Amino acid sequence: MSEIRYDLIDDEFVIIAPERLRKPDSYKEKEKISIKDCPFCPGNEDLTTKAIFTLGNGSSWKVRVIPNLYKALKIETPLVFSDVGIYEKIEGFGAHEVIIDTPRHLLRMDEFTLEEIYNWLYVIKLRAVDLKNDKRLIDLVFFKNHGKLAGASQSHPHTQLLGLPIISKHNLHILKRAYNYYKEHGRAIFDDIITNELNEDKRVLFTSRSFVAFTPYASGFAFEVMILSKKFNSILDLEHEDLKELSTVFKKVIDALYKELGEFDFNIFFNNPPINPNFETKEFFEDIKDFWRFSIKIAPRIYRLAGFELSTNMKINPVVPERAASLLRKSI
Numbered sequence: 001m002s003e004i005r006y007d008l009i010d011d012e013f014v015i016i017a018p019e020r021l022r023k024p025d026s027y028k029e030k031e032k033i034s035i036k037d038c039p040f041c042p043g044n045e046d047l048t049t050k051a052i053f054t055l056g057n058g059s060s061w062k063v064r065v066i067p068n069l070y071k072a073l074k075i076e077t078p079l080v081f082s083d084v085g086i087y088e089k090i091e092g093f094g095a096h097e098v099i100i101d102t103p104r105h106l107l108r109m110d111e112f113t114l115e116e117i118y119n120w121l122y123v124i125k126l127r128a129v130d131l132k133n134d135k136r137l138i139d140l141v142f143f144k145n146h147g148k149l150a151g152a153s154q155s156h157p158h159t160q161l162l163g164l165p166i167i168s169k170h171n172l173h174i175l176k177r178a179y180n181y182y183k184e185h186g187r188a189i190f191d192d193i194i195t196n197e198l199n200e201d202k203r204v205l206f207t208s209r210s211f212v213a214f215t216p217y218a219s220g221f222a223f224e225v226m227i228l229s230k231k232f233n234s235i236l237d238l239e240h241e242d243l244k245e246l247s248t249v250f251k252k253v254i255d256a257l258y259k260e261l262g263e264f265d266f267n268i269f270f271n272n273p274p275i276n277p278n279f280e281t282k283e284f285f286e287d288i289k290d291f292w293r294f295s296i297k298i299a300p301r302i303y304r305l306a307g308f309e310l311s312t313n314m315k316i317n318p319v320v321p322e323r324a325a326s327l328l329r330k331s332i
């Protein structure tokens with residue numbers, strides 16, 4: 001049984017999840033797992049639990065969503081907050097799902113067709129729409145781990161989603177900062193960043209109608225790219241045409257990264273605001289649409305995080321973001 005424990009010293013939550021110990025690691029094998037044994041490949045659907053959602057029909061599905069077999073959190077667990085002496089904990093309530101991005105085994109992300117990228121983003125949006133209805137869920141965290149250095153244990157392309165009954169203290173801090181900036185300046189911090197990036201034009205890879213792709217000024221990872229929306233608050237706001245536009249933007253970025261870096265491991269983060277208010281966000285929840293903008297961050301994992309990063313929460317990035325931008329621009 002998992003628990004969300006609050007760390008009194010670090011002021012952050014920790015998910016204690018013994019079930020994760022049983023998780024197999026396909027990268028530990030000498031060879032990457034074959035299609036025959038891959039639980040995410042078409043034809044092997046009975047190796048996983050029943051699908052929560054499937055895009056496409058029967059064995060010719062395009063994207064498949066399943067509960068994570070080695071869940072950090074469970075939706076069936078009642079939401080109970082309790083004190084344990086001086087400590088606090090929440091029973092392991094939450095959603096933990098795996099989105100199988102494509103039926104194609106070991107597909108590199110620059111080999112995804114535009115339609116595959118669209119379907120992947122579309123299903124991420126649909127899961128957000130569905131889970132928002134569960135008012136006990138406060139924040140949805142979508143992320144993709146690709147490759148061993150990025151923490152992936154399955155080599156078949158997939159994305160994970162954790163639906164949390166809390167918002168991490170780190171994300172709450174960022175939200176409060178964005179809210180305070182908005183209160184002070186009357187503008188979203190993200191809009192000012194876009195204006196500044198376009199004026200400076202040192203880190204911008206390209207812009208489209210609704211998005212700007214750039215290497216952030218203080219990138220924590222070498223060749224980190226942010227795709228920042230000019231107007232959308234969350235992936236929930238993206239309609240068909242917007243998702244098509246985002247797919248094109250994403251494909252350009254990922255293709256450029258592969259051209260520049262060759263085979264590389266990476267994480268992808270989706271920066272959506274919380275889906276439902278709680279006691280910590282209710283004061284500014286209504287204003288979120290004005291001060292928050294949706295973004296996707298691609299973080300290549302070329303260098304390992306180690307003691308310094310873990311002890312300070314600061315990162316060391318050996319590649320100057322302006323240099324990364326100029327190299328990536330040539331590959332677009």
Ligand SMILES: [Zn+2]
Pocket residue numbers: 035038039040041104105106156
């Ligand atoms: Zn597979």
